[in-house]
Amino acid sequence: MKTFRSKPVCWFFALAIAGICLAGCRPSNSAPESRQKLRVLCGSSMAEPVREIGRKFADRHGLELEYDLGGSETLLPKILAGTDADIFVCHDPFEEKVKAANCWSASVVAGYLEPILAVRPGNPQGIHTLEDLQRPGLKLGIGDPRYSTCGEMFVKALAERNLHAAVMPQVLLQGRTHTEIVNGLIVGPLDAVVVWNFVATLYPGKLEVVPAGVAYPEVRITVVGLKPGAHPGARDAFLQWCALADAQNTFRSFGYVKGAGLRAGTADR
Secondary structure, eight states, X not given: OHHHHHHHHHHHHHHHHHHHHHHHHHHHHHHHHHOXXXXXXXXXXXXXXXXXXXXXXXXXXXXXXEEEEEOHHHHHHHHHTTOOOSEEEEETTHHXXXXXXXXXXXXXXXXXXXXXXXXXXXXXXXXXXXXXXXXXXXXXXXXOTTTOHHHHHHHHHHHHXXXXXXXXXXXXXXXXXXXXXHHHHHTSSOSEEEEETTHHHHSTTTOEEEOXXXXXXXXXXXXXXETTOSOHHHHHHHHHHHTSXXXXXXXXXXXXXXXXXXXXXXXXX
């Protein structure tokens, strides 16, 4: 009888120990699945520095960043439609649109966008001002002002100087991406291009920034916390991270600074 009764007891303890072992294994197996994800809507013009900053932030805080890249104007409708994203990295004027939709929680200014005039190294065409762009035979590339804030700002600057009618016929390319426009200068027929300031750092030694003397309106890059976000704690921690000197310097190192179009120099990082 003793032997018979002891068997259920032994099985009970064996099962209990197995259950403890299995329970102990579950956290390590399920950790990657439960790792918190911070969803970031990021304007494609700001993707490189945001990814570098995000990598350091993720390593420090033990979470993942999931990016949704696109134009600021194409990402905004997702916010207005009630996305569960936590962060929106955009340029002016899109932060104000987020505020108007009551989706804004807080924000940090990370850098600045500014149109620059770029030519081939050595400036073989001797282009120094916007007035020089009206010279017959010059070939110019700009962002399509219907879709590009940079292109729109440049066209407006021409109009303010009564140069629109003389310069726009010189525009051989109105591109949708900075890569398309710059390649028209580096390997194509263009003599000059107007692109965002950060583009110069992407092609060191392949183009030269001309200090055209144009003071464009300020265009801020803002890291915006979204109120409907699923992870408010991580969201606020990321905003604080972007306000630190290291993150701010990362944006500067990628060329997101004011006054680039007022200073001379060949782009280097």
